[in-house]
Structure formats: C-alpha cells, structure tokens
Amino acid sequence: MTIEELNQKRDEHADKITKLEKDNEAYKHVNSCLMAEITNLKKRNGWLESGFIHTCHDDCQRPLCLANREIDKLKLENAELKELRIMNLAGISTASFQNTRESTKERITKDNPYWTAAYDDVCRTVDREINLRESLDVAHEALAKIKDVR
C-alpha cells in the first residue's frame, strides 16, 4: 500500500468515526427521552396502584379499597332502608283508609317488618273513629225513638 492509499484510508476511517459519533449522540438523546418516559410511566403506575383505579380482591387492605368497600356497603344499606321507609309509609297510609270493622282485619301485626309505632298510632286513631261512628249511630237511633214517641 502506498502512502497516498494509506492517507485515503485514514480519511475514510475518520469520516466513519465522525458519522458513528453523530449516530451515538442521536441514540443517547433517544435513550434519555425513553428513560424520561419510563420514569413517567413508573410514576403513573404507582399512582394507579395506590389510587382510584385499582383492581383487587375482596380482602385487599389498602385504606382506599377498605373505604370504597365500606361506601358500597353503606350505599346498599341506604337503598334497603329507603325501600323499608317507603313500605312503612305505605302501611301507615293503608291503615288510615281501613276504617271499618271488616277492613281493620287486614291490618299487619308487630312482627311484620313494615309495622311501625306510627302505624300503631294510626290504627288506634282509626279505632277511635270507628267507635265514635258507632256511638253516633246508637245516639241517632235513640234520638229517632224519642221523636217517634212524641
């Protein structure tokens, strides 16, 4: 190989080295971008695992999961209580219309879950109404007899 050929080879290698160094810089940049992205994703993953969007089993003891299960339980209890109150009120309403001796036989008893103290109050008031109506009938009959006698 001549000196000139060797010089030419050296220049070619120098160019290749320059190109490789440029590529290397570009890869380093891509790498640092990816590392930043990985850090972000790790942060987000940690947040998801400890935060609101978390899939777990029924015995998960994370405070947020315990609280969410308690909220679900209370929501269910609340819905059941609402339903019970509606039926309690429906019972009271029905009792207020059952104001004949015959219809009072349809009343519910204390062992019924829809029975309430207020239901009992309404029943006693209706009983008083029935008794007063019957007393009035007796009084009317007596009055009619007196008028007949005159």
Ligand SMILES: [Zn+2]
């Ligand atoms: Zn959980």
